[in-house]
Amino acid sequence: MNTELDSLIKNTQTIPGWLSIKEGVFLYFLSQKTPLNGIIVEIGSYKGKSTVFLGSGIKNTNGTKLFSIDPHVGSIEKPQEYKKIDTFGEFWGNIKLFKLEKKIIPIKKTSLQAIKIFSEKIDLLFIDGSHIFKDVKNDLSHWVPKVKKGGWVIIHDATVLPGPWKASKKFLIFSPKFQNIGMIGSMIFGKYTDPENILVKFKNIFLNFFSYLYIISYVIMRRIKNWIKY
Numbered sequence: 001m002n003t004e005l006d007s008l009i010k011n012t013q014t015i016p017g018w019l020s021i022k023e024g025v026f027l028y029f030l031s032q033k034t035p036l037n038g039i040i041v042e043i044g045s046y047k048g049k050s051t052v053f054l055g056s057g058i059k060n061t062n063g064t065k066l067f068s069i070d071p072h073v074g075s076i077e078k079p080q081e082y083k084k085i086d087t088f089g090e091f092w093g094n095i096k097l098f099k100l101e102k103k104i105i106p107i108k109k110t111s112l113q114a115i116k117i118f119s120e121k122i123d124l125l126f127i128d129g130s131h132i133f134k135d136v137k138n139d140l141s142h143w144v145p146k147v148k149k150g151g152w153v154i155i156h157d158a159t160v161l162p163g164p165w166k167a168s169k170k171f172l173i174f175s176p177k178f179q180n181i182g183m184i185g186s187m188i189f190g191k192y193t194d195p196e197n198i199l200v201k202f203k204n205i206f207l208n209f210f211s212y213l214y215i216i217s218y219v220i221m222r223r224i225k226n227w228i229k230y
């Protein structure tokens with residue numbers, strides 16, 4: 001029994017956010033796999049739920065850092081607070097509560113402002129900022145070139161919202177630069193390999209197509225279930 005993970009799950013339930021337990025646990029395990037002195041980037045941290053899962057995975061590792069990018073103006077998912085509040089205080093309060101201050105570097109900017117000052121190569125990129133297609137597309141086209149070969153890219157809400165879904169298909173699933181495409185909860189993820197060999201590119205496209213069939217059947221089944229329910 002993993003008591004550290006059990007208490008992490010229990011204690012994060014008080015942090016407001018949209019991340020499910022299985023998504024959080026996946027982020028925790030994937031961040032644990034980050035190499036020594038690794039770099040994790042999170043776009044969209046809100047009040048820190050995903051930040052705490054990602055940060056807890058690297059709590060005892062040497063050198064690895066998590067950059068958390070968010071302008072902290074509230075989430076568009078909550079229109080009553082969007083652009084009317086500042087979530088930074090609550091975010092940083094949660095980071096302190098989990099004793100992660102030394103691991104997390106907050107960047108209080110939008111992802112496109114942050115890219116201008118960011119020079120590191122990334123091992124793990126988690127995207128959960130704006131869910132408008134144009135913005136997710138911008139996040140992917142600007143940030144993925146900073147990911148190391150063999151690094152991971154995860155897009156939240158990709159199986160449930162049209163913007164992240166369309167962007168995931170175009171830039172992850174149908175891209176020859178990615179392999180090991182998978183899905184967990186609302187997230188779609190892939191390993192960035194950017195191969196030079198044309199045959200490997202074809203192999204990636206071919207294998208990713210089967211992942212697409214698996215993911216699209218889940219998406220369709222979920223929509224049917226929702227239609228039946230209402």
Ligand SMILES: C[S@@+](CC[C@H](N)C(=O)[O-])C[C@H]1O[C@@H](n2cnc3c(N)ncnc32)[C@H](O)[C@@H]1O
Nearest residue numbers: 017019044045046049050070110111128129130
């Ligand atoms: C759905 S919430 C993120 C939830 C968070 N990952 C969690 O686990 O609770 C979306 C966040 O993205 C931020 N955001 C919106 N547009 C952004 C952008 N262009 N760059 C970075 N963050 C952005 C919002 O301020 C908001 O806090």
